[in-house]
Amino acid sequence: DSGVTQTPKHLITATGQRVTLRCSPRSGDLSVYWYQQSLDQGLQFLIQYYNGEERAKGNILERFSAQQFPDLHSELNLSSLELGDSALYFCASSPWKGGSGYTFGSGTRLTVV
Amino acid sequence: EDQVTQSPEALRLQEGESSSLNCSYTVSGLRGLFWYRQDPGKGPEFLFTLYSAGEEKEKERLKATLTKKESFLHITAPKPEDSATYLCAVQADYGGSQGNLIFGKGTKLSVKP
Numbered sequence: 026d027s028g029v030t031q032t033p034k035h036l037i038t039a040t041g042q043r044v045t046l047r048c049s050p051r052s053g054d055l056s057v058y059w060y061q062q063s064l065d066q067g068l069q070f071l072i073q074y075y076n077g078e079e080r081a082k083g084n085i086l087e088r089f090s091a092q093q094f095p096d097l098h099s100e101l102n103l104s105s106l107e108l109g110d111s112a113l114y115f116c117a118s119s120p121w122k123g124g125s126g127y128t129f130g131s132g133t134r135l136t137v138v
Numbered sequence: 139e140d141q142v143t144q145s146p147e148a149l150r151l152q153e154g155e156s157s158s159l160n161c162s163y164t165v166s167g168l169r170g171l172f173w174y175r176q177d178p179g180k181g182p183e184f185l186f187t188l189y190s191a192g193e194e195k196e197k198e199r200l201k202a203t204l205t206k207k208e209s210f211l212h213i214t215a216p217k218p219e220d221s222a223t224y225l226c227a228v229q230a231d232y233g234g235s236q237g238n239l240i241f242g243k244g245t246k247l248s249v250k251p
Binding site: 029068 | 180181182183184225227237243244
């Protein structure tokens, strides 16, 4: 157990739907990162939050959004889902803004049918 | 554009047959280079961080080295349990507090008994 908790582990939904993925960071970590991993693209950075504030944005689609709450857990919202959104979504946390020493969760496998 | 290229894509070894994995990178200011191990369906597991050319780190049968343009992960006398995908990532120095990592696509290592 890495200490980073992601729920749910698996999610199957239809095209056009909206889903929410949840992440609880390791105790004491203030930064949360979201990554998408697909077979052909590898791990792609989506977005970073630090202590409730958005810190950096990667290749995140406009249909996707995220937030970090006062208790530091984070949610990634995916809407108007397409088949191509099927992937593993990972959350990682670290103590610092700079990001050294990431710990990854076990991921949420999203399947869009 | 900052990027990371790993080679080979896949590597098959016999138990005890030592080899090296390559990670070449181009980044505008390197803050750190990271190696992770990922087992199927699981989140990446942190192995090493390297910060400057000439630095080396070791853990059991693994040794990571860093030059100004590439890093190597040397595997000495591998065992079947070393089979996994090994990911290389860099953290660029954007002058701020972003901590996102840029990942390569990984090398899938299979060690046969």
